[in-house]
Amino acid sequence: MPRSVELFGDGRVYEMENNQAVKVTETNGDIERLIDALKFSVAKTYNIAPPDKQPPDVAERRGSRHINQAGFKLLTTFEGCVLTAYDDGGGVLTIGYGHTGNDVFPGMTISQTEAEELLIGDLEKFESYVEDAVEVQVNDNQFSALVCFCFNVGPGTKGFGGSTLLRLLNNGDDQGAANQFPVWNKVNGEPWLGLTRRRLAERSLFLGKPWQSFLTYEGTGQEVTGETISEAPRTLKLTEPMMQGEDVRQVQEALKTAGINLSPDGFFGKDSDSAVRQFQKQKGLTADGVVGAQTLKELGL
Numbered sequence: 001m002p003r004s005v006e007l008f009g010d011g012r013v014y015e016m017e018n019n020q021a022v023k024v025t026e027t028n029g030d031i032e033r034l035i036d037a038l039k040f041s042v043a044k045t046y047n048i049a050p051p052d053k054q055p056p057d058v059a060e061r062r063g064s065r066h067i068n069q070a071g072f073k074l075l076t077t078f079e080g081c082v083l084t085a086y087d088d089g090g091g092v093l094t095i096g097y098g099h100t101g102n103d104v105f106p107g108m109t110i111s112q113t114e115a116e117e118l119l120i121g122d123l124e125k126f127e128s129y130v131e132d133a134v135e136v137q138v139n140d141n142q143f144s145a146l147v148c149f150c151f152n153v154g155p156g157t158k159g160f161g162g163s164t165l166l167r168l169l170n171n172g173d174d175q176g177a178a179n180q181f182p183v184w185n186k187v188n189g190e191p192w193l194g195l196t197r198r199r200l201a202e203r204s205l206f207l208g209k210p211w212q213s214f215l216t217y218e219g220t221g222q223e224v225t226g227e228t229i230s231e232a233p234r235t236l237k238l239t240e241p242m243m244q245g246e247d248v249r250q251v252q253e254a255l256k257t258a259g260i261n262l263s264p265d266g267f268f269g270k271d272s273d274s275a276v277r278q279f280q281k282q283k284g285l286t287a288d289g290v291v292g293a294q295t296l297k298e299l300g301l
Contacts, residue, residue, distance in 0.1 A: 003132075005038065005046040008055055013037040021056040023128075040125045040155050042132045065131050067123060071144025074205055075151060076116065077215065078198045084109050097122070123147065129155045135170045142174075145181075145206035152198065153184055178206050193218075216243045236268055236276075236291035243268040251291055254299040255279055 003022075006014045013034065015023040023041075027033035038046075049055075067075070079097045085108040088094045093104040096115035099122055110118070130146045133155075138146070146169075150160040160166055165180035181203035185195040196219070201211035218235040236243055236251060244267045252264035255275045262275040273289040280287040283298045291299075 002045070003041070003043040005041055005043040006049050007034075007046065008049045008053070009051055010055075012055060013041075014049075014056060014058070015041055015043055016056075021058045023132075024055075024058050036125075040129045042129065042161060064128075065140075065143055066127055067144045067147045068140045070141065070205060070211075071148055074144075074201055074211060075148045076119070078148075078194075078201070079119075079151075081112070081115050083112065083115060123151065126151050126155070130160070133161055133166055136172060138169070139208070141208050142206050145202045148202050148205070149181065149184070149199075178203050181206065213245045213247070216241075237289055238268060238270065238273040248272070250301060251276075251296075251299065254301055258299065 003015055003017045006016055006021075008014065011027040011029040011034075013025045013027060014021045025033070025037040027037055076097065081097050082095060085093050085095045085104050085106060088100075092100050093106065093108075094100050095104050095108055095110060095118070097119040099115075099118040126147050130143065130150050134143075134146065146160070149165070153159040153163075155161050163180065164183070165177050168180060169177035181199045182196065183199075185191050185199045187195065197214050197217045200217060201214040204211035204214065216239055218237070236248060246266065248268045249264050249266040251268075252262055252266070252272060252275075255262050255272075256264060258279055260275045260279055262271060276291055276295065277287040277289045279299070280289075280295060283295075285294060285298065
């Protein structure tokens with residue numbers, strides 16, 4: 001039986017399932033809290049409780065899962081953190097990893113540890129929402145990737161709750177769901193590199209694979225073909241922080257085989273940049289130090 005919401009006169013919002021209260025939110029008559037409670041509900045219908053109706057007892061929540069360490073690291077890596085309160089542009093005071101509320105005041109400053117503590121608290125409603133919305137068994141990495149995704153795109157029908165990703169997941173199509181992450185990489189209809197990197201990282205975590213290589217990913221995310229996506233197909237170049245990984249080592253090994261003096265270490269530093277430029281010059285390519293498709297082809301990769 002689908003969930004429904006029941007509003008009581010004292011401001012409490014109960015979520016009902018099979019005639020049993022499974023969740024309650026205290027709004028204390030505050031409109032913003034009521035809107036937030038409804039936004040983070042998976043209920044499809046609502047009703048107003050009669051004035052004389054006794055509030056129900058709430059069943060103990062199932063699981064009460066939390067994002068794992070890998071997911072928290074991914075989220076804090078991609079989310080901006082500001083340790084001094086600022087106006088978000090809409091008149092809302094914000095601090096840390098997007099934290100808002102009556103506890104934020106002008107001139108407020110916090111430490112990095114306090115910012116992470118606030119984030120942990122803010123994540124609870126996203127964790128709860130994901131746990132309610134997902135109808136199949138998922139492992140910790142999958143759950144954490146979904147929480148990261150939901151935190152970024154939001155809950156509800158316009159976000160995670162109405163996504164094809166969630167529909168495919170609940171239909172048992174894990175791979176199809178994984179391939180939906182990169183779809184959500186646009187701002188005003190245009191792909192945005194920062195979101196592309198994040199979506200591919202979330203997808204990798206969902207699949208139980210390392211995600212760090214996508215921090216310096218330089219592609220457009222258009223490698224999605226059918227039901228597969230190539231793993232971390234990066235354009236390598238000198239960046240800060242340095243690109244690193246097995247793909248860097250493979251390029252270094254190929255350069256060494258081609259007679260370039262270079263010690264493969266998996267880090268794309270100044271020595272690798274110089275080696276690539278030398279190789280490109282020998283092959284008549286543009287000597288820009290960027291390892292793209294043409295340079296990889298000449299390297300036999």
